Amino acid sequence: MKTFKKFPENEPSTPLLDSLKTLDALRNFSSSDLLSLADEIREFLLYSTKHSGGHFGAGLGVVELTVALHHVFNTPNDKIVWDVGHQAYPHKILTGRKEKMLSMRQKDGLHPFPSREESNFDAFGVGHSSTSIGAALGMSIANPTNKYISVIGDGAITAGMAYEAMAHAGSIDEDLLVILNDNNMSISNNTGGISNYLAKIWSSKWYIQIREGGKSVLRMIPSAKRFAKKTETHIKGFLSPGALFEELGFQYIGPMDGHNLKDLVRTLKNINDLSGPVFLHLVTQKGKGFIPAEKDPIKFHALSKIETSTSKNIGPKYQEVFGEWLCEKAESGDTNLVAITPAMSEGSGMTEFAQRFPNQFFDVAIAEQHSMTFAAGLACEGKKPVLAIYSTFLQRAYDQLIHDVAIQNLDVLLAIDRAGFVGEDGATHAGIFDLTYLRCIPNLTIMVPANENECWQMLDFGYSLNGPAAVRYPRGNAPGENIEKNTNTIELGKAKILELKESATVAILSFGSLLDISEEVAKEIDATLVDMRFVKPLDESLLRELSTSHDLFVTVEENVIAGGAGSAVNEFVNANSLPIKLLNFGIPDEFPVVGSPEDQKQAAELTKENLLAKIKSKLAKQ
Numbered sequence: 001m002k003t004f005k006k007f008p009e010n011e012p013s014t015p016l017l018d019s020l021k022t023l024d025a026l027r028n029f030s031s032s033d034l035l036s037l038a039d040e041i042r043e044f045l046l047y048s049t050k051h052s053g054g055h056f057g058a059g060l061g062v063v064e065l066t067v068a069l070h071h072v073f074n075t076p077n078d079k080i081v082w083d084v085g086h087q088a089y090p091h092k093i094l095t096g097r098k099e100k101m102l103s104m105r106q107k108d109g110l111h112p113f114p115s116r117e118e119s120n121f122d123a124f125g126v127g128h129s130s131t132s133i134g135a136a137l138g139m140s141i142a143n144p145t146n147k148y149i150s151v152i153g154d155g156a157i158t159a160g161m162a163y164e165a166m167a168h169a170g171s172i173d174e175d176l177l178v179i180l181n182d183n184n185m186s187i188s189n190n191t192g193g194i195s196n197y198l199a200k201i202w203s204s205k206w207y208i209q210i211r212e213g214g215k216s217v218l219r220m221i222p223s224a225k226r227f228a229k230k231t232e233t234h235i236k237g238f239l240s241p242g243a244l245f246e247e248l249g250f251q252y253i254g255p256m257d258g259h260n261l262k263d264l265v266r267t268l269k270n271i272n273d274l275s276g277p278v279f280l281h282l283v284t285q286k287g288k289g290f291i292p293a294e295k296d297p298i299k300f301h302a303l304s305k306i307e308t309s310t311s312k313n314i315g316p317k318y319q320e321v322f323g324e325w326l327c328e329k330a331e332s333g334d335t336n337l338v339a340i341t342p343a344m345s346e347g348s349g350m351t352e353f354a355q356r357f358p359n360q361f362f363d364v365a366i367a368e369q370h371s372m373t374f375a376a377g378l379a380c381e382g383k384k385p386v387l388a389i390y391s392t393f394l395q396r397a398y399d400q401l402i403h404d405v406a407i408q409n410l411d412v413l414l415a416i417d418r419a420g421f422v423g424e425d426g427a428t429h430a431g432i433f434d435l436t437y438l439r440c441i442p443n444l445t446i447m448v449p450a451n452e453n454e455c456w457q458m459l460d461f462g463y464s465l466n467g468p469a470a471v472r473y474p475r476g477n478a479p480g481e482n483i484e485k486n487t488n489t490i491e492l493g494k495a496k497i498l499e500l501k502e503s504a505t506v507a508i509l510s511f512g513s514l515l516d517i518s519e520e521v522a523k524e525i526d527a528t529l530v531d532m533r534f535v536k537p538l539d540e541s542l543l544r545e546l547s548t549s550h551d552l553f554v555t556v557e558e559n560v561i562a563g564g565a566g567s568a569v570n571e572f573v574n575a576n577s578l579p580i581k582l583l584n585f586g587i588p589d590e591f592p593v594v595g596s597p598e599d600q601k602q603a604a605e606l607t608k609e610n611l612l613a614k615i616k617s618k619l620a621k622q
């Protein structure tokens with residue numbers, strides 16, 4: 001295997017890859033051709049991701065696996081279901097999309113995750129983790145003529161969904177291959193009992209023997225048929241390294257070196273003859289073959305593209321504001337504060353807090369549902385949990401929010417990050433639904449900061465409240481307001497009037513992150529401008545007052561229009577028969593395009609020009 005110390009300067013030549021017009025020829029490749037092909041893919045991946053940005057280390061770690069799977073299995077009829085899908089760049093390169101790799105993550109370019117729309121080699125659309133086993137199981141039951149392979153990481157397999165699906169597959173003895181790509185990493189170091197369990201397997205005599213004695217794991221695989229009857233499996237469960245998976249009804253094979261292409265091919269060919277659920281445990285290295293990424297897999301989880309940003313924001317990133325706030329809270333001696341993340345410590349700005357206050361910090365692994373119920377439990381016994389969670393991943397913990405936190409009116413503060421458009425990761429990661437699905441939950445206070453000062457003060461305010469509260473902030477940099485740490489101007493359900501125009505016909509009610517556009521529009525048409533601050537409770541007395549002196553309420557939010565903050569205003573106006581017309585701006589009833597947040601705003605027509613045009617036409621109709 002070739003190893004690289006730096007990114008290739010120029011596009012590397014890839015003769016074998018280019019010769020593959022379809023994958024038929026790949027099925028007859030010799031071992032040495034397969035090795036050369038893997039080298040070509042790895043080098044091209046370095047080149048293309050350097051230019052496009054995007055997920056990096058995970059793809060490098062599955063180059064050999066990708067080649068082996070497409071060599072052994074009859075794809076696309078046989079289906080590879082990639083979990084999360086962030087490791088699927090080599091798969092995209094090999095399945096006819098090499099020429100488009102540089103367009104990855106851009107508007108009209110390649111999708112950053114597998115997408116059924118993009119290629120029939122992409123068996124299942126992903127982005128969120130831990131869905132691959134359930135999806136592959138459904139496919140296998142629906143159409144047993146093909147083979148179905150779920151490839152799941154040791155991070156993704158920490159989530160409950162993976163076990164729900166394995167328990168189901170095991171109980172019905174369905175044909176299914178689950179490949180665990182175990183690199184001992186999530187985005188950060190993997191945490192929790194499952195991770196410890198896998199680490200024990202790594203260090204077990206089985207794996208050490210294979211690694212050091214050069215023995216092949218193939219000897220542990222029976223020549224063809226199902227390995228053992230149920231009772232034997234049970235006994236073997238106590239002896240084999242993968243007892244947990246055996247107990248769930250899988251035939252466990254491994255652990256084996258996931259970079260040894262020759263052994264991998266032989267093993268997969270043997271497994272192809274087995275029936276029932278099979279669990280193949282591969283040990284791989286994140287960032288494999290690129291020395292800087294092997295040394296620092298956290299830094300190289302993803303590469304960011306150097307972009308010419310059109311954003312005028314010069315303040316800190318919102319997650320940095322959150323991280324600093326957490327640290328200051330703990331520094332002040334508040335030992336009841338407990339900060340929780342479901343596997344997103346770096347992205348949520350919690351690295352410093354985790355280091356300085358390890359006893360008040362929990363990374364619960366990729367387990368959003370559990371993170372919420374865990375927070376509820378902590379609150380029951382007097383702690384003050386702060387759950388930092390990306391808007392898109394909060395979707396996973398919805399029932400737990402209603403059932404465990406809100407009904408019991410527990411003191412849990414949600415720091416909801418990456419709310420609104422998140423850009424290049426596309427629709428799977430968009431944080432555009434939360435105001436809609438949160439607004440209908442009784443007991444929950446919802447705040448939307450328009451800058452870092454408000455964000456800080458709202459975190460403080462939400463933390464001090466009795467009952468659940470949410471502060472919802474966007475991806476990226478804040479506008480650059482001074483943070484006033486020792487004053488708090490936030491009052492429950494009170495908006496802030498930024499501009500009150502006596503003669504104005506229009507009042508712009510801005511909810512959170514789009515205050516910049518709202519300001520520009522207000523200036524242009526001499527409108528009243530309100531920073532609403534609260535989605536729930538709404539500032540009802542202000543709405544009543546403004547409705548008597550204006551003709552039109554214009555609501556602006558970075559959330560879907562359906563059921564969002566604007567809807568809350570509409571409902572209030574209707575319920576109270578207020579004499580005012582309404583115009584709602586937000587995200588239309590479509591999933592966002594792949595592209596930058598600016599591209600997404602353009603596509604949703606959230607621009608100053610469009611707002612002005614629609615307001616003018618609405619006024620003209622009056």
Ligand SMILES: Cc1ncc(C[n+]2csc(CCOP(=O)(O)OP(=O)(O)O)c2C)c(N)n1
Pocket residue numbers: 057058061084086087127128129152153154155156157181183185186187286343344366368393396
């Ligand atoms: C439900 C959900 N929560 C969080 C994430 C964010 N996320 C993307 S990749 C990743 C780590 C996955 O680790 P692993 O499965 O071991 O794959 P690796 O990157 O190590 O190859 C996380 C937490 C996600 N995609 N989905």
